[in-house]
Amino acid sequence: MSKADMFRALHHHRVPGDPLVLPGPWDAASARVFAEAGFPALATPSAGVAASLGHEDGQVPADEMFAAVARIVRAVDVPVSADVEGGYGLAPKELVERLLETGAVGCNLEDSEDGVLKDPRAHADWLAEVRAAAGDRLFVNARVDTFTCGMTETDPAVERATLYVAAGADCVYPIGAPPEALPLLRAGIQGPINVGALTDEGPSPAELGARGATRITFGPGLQRRATRALREIVAGLRR
Structure with missing residues (x-):
């Protein structure tokens, strides 16, 4: 089994409360x-x-991001998925090739740019091209940015997610969705759902799983928490 297949399998047959x-x-x-x-x-x-x-955030040149992902992939034996934002303006085939060159087995792809939502059908068509170029070699996590762009209802997120799943996305990520919205999102979306969690407050991963999350990610939360810890360590060195 390839690492991409291993990664895909990790998202399926999960029980509630065990994302x-x-x-x-x-x-x-x-x-x-x-x-x-x-x-x-x-x-x-x-x-x-x-x-x-x-x-x-959002200002990393594509070459630097792909190089950073490649270093991370080389450092570990477990599968790694890469957040490549909106794809850096690359054509689907080139984007897939660049991702595969890093050794990544999956990717996050956003559906907004500079805080403005993309046309959902056009974005779904683009995702379908990514899927066609990748085949089963990449796990595609399609981010749904309705909540971060100011929408509070679940319907727009479900509508976009439905289009993206139909286009071949393996998972959808309604970033910024409040925990109380998860049961409605779960009821309306087919397939795995990615939910972002905080590292020091809010519902635990298990609690989010019980509400409908298939997988939990933390965005930059762990890096920022590590930076805060380092500041505390350094402050102690100056006493």
């Missing part, structure tokens, strides 16, 4: 920590990687 938890490494060292802790797979956060490279 797939995917820590987000921002460099090779953090990836090794998570893998050594026993997590079966990892998912890079674009904002965390950007911080490690000295960039603001």
